[in-house]
Amino acid sequence: EDQVTQSPEALRLQEGESSSLNCSYTVSGLRGLFWYRQDPGKGPEFLFTLYSAGEEKEKERLKATLTKKESFLHITAPKPEDSATYLCAVQARRGSTLGRLYFGRGTQLTVWP
Amino acid sequence: KAGVTQTPRYLIKTRGQQVTLSCSPISGHRSVSWYQQTPGQGLQFLFEYFSETQRNKGNFPGRFSGRQFSNSRSEMNVSTLELGDSALYLCASSPDRGLASDTQYFGPGTRLTVL
Numbered sequence: 001e002d003q004v005t006q007s008p009e010a011l012r013l014q015e016g017e018s019s020s021l022n023c024s025y026t027v028s029g030l031r032g033l034f035w036y037r038q039d040p041g042k043g044p045e046f047l048f049t050l051y052s053a054g055e056e057k058e059k060e061r062l063k064a065t066l067t068k069k070e071s072f073l074h075i076t077a078p079k080p081e082d083s084a085t086y087l088c089a090v091q092a093r094r095g096s097t098l099g100r101l102y103f104g105r106g107t108q109l110t111v112w113p
Numbered sequence: 114k115a116g117v118t119q120t121p122r123y124l125i126k127t128r129g130q131q132v133t134l135s136c137s138p139i140s141g142h143r144s145v146s147w148y149q150q151t152p153g154q155g156l157q158f159l160f161e162y163f164s165e166t167q168r169n170k171g172n173f174p175g176r177f178s179g180r181q182f183s184n185s186r187s188e189m190n191v192s193t194l195e196l197g198d199s200a201l202y203l204c205a206s207s208p209d210r211g212l213a214s215d216t217q218y219f220g221p222g223t224r225l226t227v228l
């Protein structure tokens with residue numbers, strides 16, 4: 001069964017303190033791995049899509065990497081406005097599950113000044 | 114380009130009633146997916162529509178249904194509401210070009226409260 005596990009569940013960082021969020025996945029044939037940011041009461045906001053092991057993508061203070069079993073979201077010198085829940089999701093290659101994303105439970109990040 | 118829009122944003126219903134939620138995808142996007150988000154279960158897939166056809170369905174009871182119109186707009190319906198249906202209902206659209214995994218872009222959600 002396709003599964004996504006994120007860790008830690010919650011993370012508190014001081015402003016400027018870099019860290020990484022982990023997303024481990026089990027899927028038969030990865031079609032894509034997605035990172036989203038979600039603020040309270042809002043819909044998930046797209047950050048990155050990764051397709052194959054070794055791929056990396058960056059956006060401002062965020063960098064996402066992908067291996068065959070997990071993905072990391074590295075946050076460099078975070079600011080309070082980076083506080084949010086970060087969600088990881090995978091899409092399987094099987095035709096029967098096209099259009100379906102399997103989500104992890106998310107990591108709730110709090111950055112304090 | 115306008116994002117995914119969902120209406121209404123908030124809804125309060127009582128047990129036994131039914132509800133219809135609406136989603137307008139990003140212009141040009143042909144695939145629309147629906148998700149339910151609760152604190153206990155996280156984000157769970159409901160169903161996905163492409164060219165007015167349901168292509169995928171998650172593990173939800175038959176009380177949950179949906180449809181897609183020729184302009185790609187989609188609606189989902191929940192009949193005989195239960196307290197446990199209280200959740201944030203999210204709609205997502207993607208271009209679905211069929212060549213590679215297409216990113217899904219989410220709307221702001223409809224917050225449904227069942228009393």
